[in-house]
Amino acid sequence: MKLKKILIISGIIPAILFIAIAAFLTVKTIQVKKGKIASDREYQDAKYPKLSFNGSVERLSILPLIDYFSDSPQLKTEPGVSYLIKADDTVILLDVGYNMKNEHPSPLLQNMKTLGVRISDISILYFSHMHPDHVGGMKNQQAGTFSLSNGKSDLPAVKVYSPEKLLPSPWDTVSEINISKDPFIIKKGVASMGAIPRHLFLMGKIYEQSIAVNIKGKGIVLIIGCGHPSIERIAERAAMLFNEPIYAIIGGLHYPVHGGRGKIGPIDPQYIIAKDAPPWSGLNDGDLDAGLHAIKKINPAKIVLSPHDTSDAAIKKFKEAFPGKLSVVKVGKEIIL
16 A cells, blocks of 8 residues: 555656646746747837947957956856956946856956956946846846955946846945946947847846947947847847948857757756747757858958857857857957957
C-alpha cells in the first residue's frame, strides 16, 4: 500500500509540473504576441522631425569599461555593458554593467581604477535600457534603480538620462534625472535618438535608446547598448532624424545565435529574450542575415561589435560580411574615431 502511494505521488508531481510549465508558456506566448502588435504599432506611430546636432565634435573616443572580453587579464569581464564616451569635453558613462556577484567594489569600479579613469570626470549618466546587465544587477532592475557598485561609489552629482523611470541607489548621487522617450540633443554634436519599444519574451516590454555622435568631416557614430529594437529599426530611426551619413556602429546588436553568454546550466537567457517571439520560433540565422543586410545598406566605415550579447558564431558571420571593417569590443581597448 505504501509503495502504491509513492508511485501515485511520483507520477502526480511530474504531471503537475508539466501542466504548470505548459500553462506558464501559453500565457507568456499570448502576452508576447499581443505585446508585439502593440509595440510595432507604437513604433510605426512615432514620427519625429529632423534633429539638428547644433554642430559636430572634433574628437570622439569610447573606452569599454565592462563587456565580455578584455584587452588585459587584469581587467574584469562580464556579460554586461559600460562604456566611457568622450565627445570633445563631454564625458558620458553609458550604462553601468551587471555586477553579477553584488561586489564592492564592483567590476566597473575595479576596471576604472585599473585604467586610471576618474569617476569625478563623469558629468552624464546615460542608460540605454533597464535590463540588469546595464543598470548594475537584477536587484536594481527589479527596484527601478541603478548602482555603480554594491556600496558607495563617490559618483559626483551628475545628470541622468533614461527612457524609463529610474532612481539612484542609496549609494549614488545625482543632480537631475531626465526621463524621455523622445529624441533630444545632449550636447553639441551629441544626440539621444529616442526610445524604441519592443516586447520581449519573458522580460516583457522595454524601451531602448541609443546615442548618435556627429564627427566633423566623417558622419554619425551610433553607440548602442544592446540592440534589442533591431539594427534595422535603429537605422530607420537614424534616417528619420538625421541627414548625415552613418560613419560607424559601436556596441551591442543582440545576436546570441547558436549560444549566448552567461548560460545558467542548459538555459540560455539571452536567447530566450532575444526576440518578440517564443523561443521555439525565436532568433535564428535568418534574423542575423537580415541585420547584416541592413548594415550593408548603411555601409559604415567601421563596426565595433560588443560580444556581451552576440555569440561567437554571429561574430564570425560579421567578420565574413565586413572584412577589414569589423573589430570586437574589449574592456580596456579604447576606440578612437
